[in-house]
Amino acid sequence: MRLSTNSIYSMSMRSILNQQSKVADVGQQLATGKKIVTPADDPRAAAQALVVSQASAVNDQFTASRSAARNSLSAEEAELNQVTSALQAATPLLVQAGNGTLSDADRNSIATQLEGVYAQLLGSANAQDGNGRYLFSGFDGDTQPFVEEAGGVIYKGDQGRQELQVDASRFMAVNDTGTAVFASVTDSAQYVGTADAGNAGTGVFTSLNVANASAPDHGDNFEVRFTENGGQTTYTVSNATTGDTVVAEQPFVEGEAIALGESMQVSLKGVPADGDNFVFARGRAEDNNVLDTIAGVIDGLRQGTETPARDAALKNTLNSAHRKLSNSLDNVLTVRASLGSRMNELDTLDTVGENRSLNYETTRSQLEDLDYVSAISEYSLAQVALQFSQQTFTDIQKLSMFDIV
C-alpha cells in the first residue's frame, strides 16, 4: 500500500507513545507496590478488596470489644476475689462465736472483727471502675448499688447486664448485678433454718439434714410451729410452699428428729415455748443478702446472752448465718467460675480472630499487592520494546530520497 510520509511518522510516533505508556503503567505499579492502582485495573478484585477490608475492620472491632470485655471482667474478678477472701475469713469467726464458753467481751471482739468483714464486703459491693462507675449496679452505673437503710442493706441498682459483641454472633455479658453476686443463691443451695425473731423458748435447731434428695418435696419450704398445752409441747410441720400440713400435731421430744416432709429432717435442743416457730427454706430472697446475714450476726453478738432465750436466739442466728454464708460463698464462686469461663472464651476468640485477621490480610494481599518478579520482568520487556520503537523511528527517518539524489 502507498504510505504517506505523515503516516510513516505517525505510526512510529504512536508505537513509541504506546510503549512509553506501558513503561509508565508498570512503573506506577512498581512504585505503589500494588497491582490495582485504580478500580479499572481489576474491578472485581477492587470490590473484593473492599469487602475483605470491611471484614478485617469488623474483626478488629471485635478484638477491641474483647479487650474492653476483658477489662470489665478482670475488674469484677478482682473484686470477687476480695469478696471470697472476706467470706472465707467470716466462716471461722462464726464457728468461734458459737463457742459456749465465750464471755461478752469475747463476743464483742468477734463482732468487731465481723464488722471489719462487713465493711470490706460493702466496699467491694460498691466498688467503682476507673471512670467512677459502680461495677455491681447493672446498667445504672451512676447509682451506688448497696445503701444501708433502717432494716438492712437495700439494692438500688437495676438488673441490666451490659453485653458486648465480642464476635460475629457472640454477645457476652460483661457485668453481673449486685443482686446476682451478693443476694442470690445457686440452684443447689442448702436449706437454711431460721428461728422466728419472736421466739421466747430455748429451742435451738441442729442437724438440719437431707433425708431424701430425690423426694418430690425437696426444695419446698417447711415451717415447724410449737404449741404448749398443759406442760405438753407439741409441734406441727407444714409445707409452706404447698400450704399442706405434713406432720400433724406431735409431741416434741428434745433431740429427736423431726421430719420435714419426705426430704429433710431436723432436730431441736432446748424447749421451745408456745407459739415458737422455725422456718426451713431454700433460696428465699430475704435469706440471701450476705451483708444482711453478717449484720444480723453482729447484732446478735452485741445483744449478749443474759437469758437462756437470748442464748438460744444467738445460737439459732449463728446456725442460720453459717448456712447462709456457705450458700453465699458457693454463689460467689459460681459467679467467678462463669467469669473465668467467659475470660477463657475471650482467649479462644482472640486466637480465632488472629487467624482470621491473617487470612484477611493474605486475601487482601493476593487481591491488591504486586507480584514484583513478574512486574519487574514486564517492566524490562516494556523498556526493551520502547528502545526498539525509538531505534526503528531513527532508522526509518534516515531513509529519504532527498538524501540520495
Add this chain to the structure above:
Amino acid sequence: MSNLFGIGLSGLGAAQTGLSTTSNNISNVNTAGYSRQTTSLSTTLAGSGQGGVRVTGVERQYQQYLTSQLNDAKSSSSALDTHLGQISQINNLLGDSEAGLAPLMQQFFAGLQTLAASPADPAARESMLGDANNMSAQFRAFSEYLGDMQESVASQMGGAVDQINNYAAQIANLNTQIVQTEAKTGQTPNNLLDQRDSLVSAMGELVDVKVSVQDGNSYQVTVAGQPMVDANGAKSLKLVNSSDDPTRKAVAFETGGGRLRELSEDSIRGGTLGGLLAFSSDSLEPAQQRLDQLAHTLAARVNEVHQSGKDLKGNDGQAFFGVASPASYGDADNLGTATLNAQFVDGESADVRASDYEIAYRGDSNQYEVTRLSDGDKQVFDGGDMPLTFGGMTVDVDGAPQDGDSFRLKPLARAAASFEVEIKNTSLIAAGQADGGTGDNRNALALAGLQSESSVDGDTSFNSSYARLVSDIGNKTRSLQVNSSAQERLTSELETAQQSVSGVNLDEERVNLLYYQQMYQANARVIETAASLFDSLLGIRA
C-alpha cells in the same frame, strides 16, 4: 516544422505546472487536511493539426467514502475518549482506598462498638459523634466532587455546542465560496475543498455528523437527524434545561424563528458532545444515584434504630442524620396545575431504589403510570386511590393534572449532599433502650449491628453497596479503555488508508520533481532543436 516550437513550449508549460504541483505537495507535507494534488496531462485536441501536451487539470487526490469513514471513526473515538477522560477522574478518586468512603464507614461502626463498651463515657460518645461527622463530611465531599463534575460537563457541553455552531457557519460560508469560485473560474478550488473537509472533520470530533453532497458541490451536514448546514446556510444548536427534568442539560436544535426542538440523548452518540452525554447519563448519574441511595439508606436505618432508643437522660432518641425529601418536577409542557408531593415512608428504606421515576397522567382513565427509569419497570395506579405508594415513598398529587402531563420524581436528589449529623450534643446519643441506666448499651449494639444488615435495596450491606459503586465505575472505565484503544486502532488504520490516497509521500515527490525536471530539460532541447533546424534553413538561403 514551426509547430515544433509550439510542442516544445507546451511541454515546458506542462513541466512547469508539474513542478509547481509537486512543490506545492512538498511544502504542504505537514499541513493537516491537505490532499495531495497531481497534474493530469493529455495531448492537445486531435484534429487541430497541432501536436503537444495540455494540462487538463490539477487534481485533488480524494476519496469521499474513505474520508467519511475516517470522520465517523474519529467521532466515535472522540466520544469514547471524552467519556473515558471523565470517568477516569472518578476512577482515580476511588483508587485511593485509604481516602474513600469505606474506611470512614468502618470507623463509624467501630465507634458504635466502642460506645457499646462504655455507653456512659463522654469520651466514647464524643468520638462516636466525631466518627459520624467525618463519615457524613466524606459523603458530602464525594457528592460535591460528582456535582462539580456535572457542572463541568454542562460547561464543556456548552463549549462544544458553541464550537459546533461556529464550524457549521464556516462550512456554510465555504459552501458559498466554493460554488461561486467554480462558477467564476471553471476550476475546482482544491484548497477550499480541503478547508471544508477539515472543518467537517473537526466538527465530527465534537458531534457525529452526516455529510451528503448536493448539486453544485455544496455540502449538506446533518447532526442528530437535523439539517445543520445546507446550500441555504447554517442553523444552530443550543444547550437548554431539559423540559422533563430541569436539573439536566439537553441539546436543542433551533429550527428557525427562535423555535427550539429538544434532541433526544440517543440521537447524539459521537464526538465530544456524545461522549459527555454518555458519561453524564451512563456513568455520572448512576454513580450519584448509588451514592445518594447509600447515604439515604444509611441515614434512614440509623435514624430508625436511634429513634427507638433512649438517650443519656432517658428521653426518646431523635433523628441522628438529616434525611432530604424527594424532589419532583413537572414537565415544562404540562397543561395542568398539578405538582407532586413525595415523602419517604418510615421503615421502608430497603425499597428505595437508586433511580429516578417518570410519572405520566392519563386523563381518560384517571390513571398514573409510574416508570422506574433505571430499568423501565412500570406500575399503573388508579387516580382515585391516593397517595401513590411505590419505591418506599408516598406521592400525593396537589392540584389538577391534565391528560398527558408528566412529572419527574428524583427521590434521592440531595441525599448525599445534605447528609448531615443532626445530633449536636453527646448526651442525645441514644445508646440505651430502657429508661435510666446510663450503662444500657443495647441500642448502641443494635446500631453497630446495622453494619452487617442487608439494608440497601433490601439485599446489600452498606459496604457492599459502596463496593458495587466502585466495581461499577471500575468496570465501565475498563471497558471504555478497551473500546477506546480498539477504536483508536481502527481510526489509525482508516487514517493510513485515507492518507494512502490523499497523503503526500516525499520520496514520491522527489521522483516527480526529477521527472518534471527532466521533462522540462527535454522540451527545452526540442525548442533548441527546432531553432537549429530553422538556422539550417536560413543557412541554405544565404
